Amino acid sequence: MTETRVTENPVPRAASPAAGSAELLLDGVSRSYGDNLAVRSISAEVPASKISVIVGPSGCGKSTLLRIISGLDEPTAGRVEFEGVPVKGVPEGLAMVFQDYSRSLFPWMRVDKNVAFPIKHLPAKERAERVRFAIEEVGLSGKEKLYPWQMSGGMQQRVAIARALASHPKLLLMDEPYASVDAQTRADLEDLLMRIQSELGITVLVVTHDIDESVYLADRIIVLSAPPSVVAEVIDVDLPRPRDHIATKTDPRFVEIRGHVTRLLRSKEHATPV
Amino acid sequence: MKLLHEPLSGRSQAVLGVVGVIGTAAVWEGLIRSGLLDVAGLPLPSGVISGVGDLLPDETFWDAVLFTLGEWMLGLAIATGVGVLLGGLMGAFRSLFVAFEWPVEAFRVLPSVAVGPILVLLIGQGMLPLALTVALSCIWPILLNTMYGVRGTDTTAVMTAKTFGNSDLAVLRKVKIPSALPFAFTGVRIAASIGLLVAVSAELLIGGGDGIGGYILTNTANATDLDLVYAATLVAGVLGVAVNLAMAKVDDVVFGWKKGLAQ
Numbered sequence: 361m362t363e364t365r366v367t368e369n370p371v372p373r374a375a376s377p378a379a380g381s382a383e384l385l386l387d388g389v390s391r392s393y394g395d396n397l398a399v400r401s402i403s404a405e406v407p408a409s410k411i412s413v414i415v416g417p418s419g420c421g422k423s424t425l426l427r428i429i430s431g432l433d434e435p436t437a438g439r440v441e442f443e444g445v446p447v448k449g450v451p452e453g454l455a456m457v458f459q460d461y462s463r464s465l466f467p468w469m470r471v472d473k474n475v476a477f478p479i480k481h482l483p484a485k486e487r488a489e490r491v492r493f494a495i496e497e498v499g500l501s502g503k504e505k506l507y508p509w510q511m512s513g514g515m516q517q518r519v520a521i522a523r524a525l526a527s528h529p530k531l532l533l534m535d536e537p538y539a540s541v542d543a544q545t546r547a548d549l550e551d552l553l554m555r556i557q558s559e560l561g562i563t564v565l566v567v568t569h570d571i572d573e574s575v576y577l578a579d580r581i582i583v584l585s586a587p588p589s590v591v592a593e594v595i596d597v598d599l600p601r602p603r604d605h606i607a608t609k610t611d612p613r614f615v616e617i618r619g620h621v622t623r624l625l626r627s628k629e630h631a632t633p634v
Numbered sequence: 635m636k637l638l639h640e641p642l643s644g645r646s647q648a649v650l651g652v653v654g655v656i657g658t659a660a661v662w663e664g665l666i667r668s669g670l671l672d673v674a675g676l677p678l679p680s681g682v683i684s685g686v687g688d689l690l691p692d693e694t695f696w697d698a699v700l701f702t703l704g705e706w707m708l709g710l711a712i713a714t715g716v717g718v719l720l721g722g723l724m725g726a727f728r729s730l731f732v733a734f735e736w737p738v739e740a741f742r743v744l745p746s747v748a749v750g751p752i753l754v755l756l757i758g759q760g761m762l763p764l765a766l767t768v769a770l771s772c773i774w775p776i777l778l779n780t781m782y783g784v785r786g787t788d789t790t791a792v793m794t795a796k797t798f799g800n801s802d803l804a805v806l807r808k809v810k811i812p813s814a815l816p817f818a819f820t821g822v823r824i825a826a827s828i829g830l831l832v833a834v835s836a837e838l839l840i841g842g843g844d845g846i847g848g849y850i851l852t853n854t855a856n857a858t859d860l861d862l863v864y865a866a867t868l869v870a871g872v873l874g875v876a877v878n879l880a881m882a883k884v885d886d887v888v889f890g891w892k893k894g895l896a897q
């Protein structure tokens with residue numbers, strides 16, 4: 361970790377690991393592919409019932425880290441704990457929204473079937489109710505009988521989010537969920553995420569390379585350096601909620617934190633060679 | 635060859651197709667009648683058509699057609715069942731793929747019709763050895779297409795299913811097999827045309843006088859009515875085209891979603 365460069369109004373560093381409400385714990389997590397060290401000793405805590413955001417330059421190992429947290433991949437060193445239990449295989453109560461959402465939806469299923477996919481084991485009535493609710497939450501009522509490939513990118517992304525919600529996750533992982541939608545849709549989906557998170561009280565971990573988005577969404581930002589990545593800093597964001605695209609983003613505090621994260625990502629020892 | 639850029643409407647396609655067929659038949663008829671083409675045994679299209687006319691009320695001929703159809707469908711069904719199962723397993727499990735890759739390659743090049751006489755020796759005459767011969771030639775495109783379909787399942791789709799707590803076997807059943815089905819069906823379509831060909835050939839070679847092949851054999855042996863033989867062949871061809879069209883339709887309706895498969 362580096363020293364904070366902001367002097368007046370210091371941006372709060374995260375509380376020490378003693379805090380008891382950590383839902384997810386990363387302890388010295390590394391992952392190498394052959395000689396390529398993609399992730400170098402990442403340690404961080406993701407608090408329960410909050411939105412945490414991992415921000416870092418492209419190729420710094422964000423997707424790799426999410427695959428490890430979700431139990432799809434194993435770290436070459438270090439450990440991951442979810443609710444105090446070491447992660448071995450996919451933990452129960454997890455849902456992931458993939459960076460590549462169009463390939464994550466099943467093209468042979470209509471929207472309602474895609475959303476029902478994680479809850480096949482439930483009784484038909486409860487299942488139908490959850491599907492209806494999730495589709496309504498993301499504003500896709502009436503589109504249940506479309507195939508995903510008949511929809512726009514933003515709509516497909518909302519289907520993927522609805523599917524994750526229908527599973528009632530304890531931990532929701534999202535990998536650059538808004539990278540390929542237009543600015544307005546992106547803003548709407550960001551607000552949707554914050555509304556749902558506060559309604560359901562779930563733990564959310566979002567990966568992004570967009571600094572504005574990280575500050576806007578986060579209770580906690582985990583800033584990664586360029587590869588082989590380490591945690592550059594963990595920042596607790598004290599902006600009030602509910603947040604708003606105009607009010608929050610013009611808040612001097614927002615501007616300050618954003619500037620701080622930008623400097624962290626630009627700083628010499630972590631800068632990505634262009 | 636220049637490709638057609640503007641798709642033709644279904645109607646003009648049908649009209650042009652009919653014009654093409656009639657035109658070809660007319661030129662053929664003209665060549666023979668004018669004496670430009672003089673080879674014994676060549677059929678006059680008009681003769682073949684009247685041959686078809688003679689066939690239609692002939693019950694033994696319809697029995698033969700039904701027999702061939704049954705043999706073909708049975709063979710195709712066996713090939714589909716075994717091919718999808720084996721191909722699916724070989725696609726899903728690396729160890730099975732490695733174990734069976736070479737046996738499949740070896741059996742694939744065996745001409746199935748040559749195996750026919752052995753089958754007759756083993757199980758006697760009847761529809762079964764014929765259908766098995768058909769199955770032996772039909773299984774390969776189905777097996778290979780299913781296998782590559784399963785192996786080519788999108789990794790993101792597979793990871794998605796896993797993050798929702800599905801075991802490897804559940805992922806195979808819920809994701810890999812469904813996403814491979816359009817490929818398997820393409821295999822079935824390819825196999826269907828091969829199967830009809832092999833069905834009639836097998837009847838000619840190892841049949842007991844049943845089926846369209848048997849009918850053709852009987853009538854050429856008598857050498858009475860070659861037009862009838864050509865007519866029977868024509869009917870078999872029309873059958874093949876009809877089944878192909880029906881399958882294309884099924885492909886469109888059931889597997890229309892394959893437009894949504896990532897490249």
Ligand SMILES: Nc1ncnc2c1ncn2[C@@H]1O[C@H](COP(=O)(O)OP(=O)(O)OP(=O)(O)O)[C@@H](O)[C@H]1O
Nearest residue numbers: 393396398417418419420421422423424425569587
């Ligand atoms: N399956 C793999 N095999 C080999 N190397 C890999 C594999 N997956 C990722 N890597 C390497 O690990 C590093 C991190 O990749 P990763 O996809 O996690 O980055 P990322 O931060 O998600 O990037 P982006 O922002 O572009 O999505 C890269 O150098 C990449 O080449």
Ligand SMILES: [Mg+2]
Nearest residue numbers: 422423459535
């Ligand atoms: Mg990524």
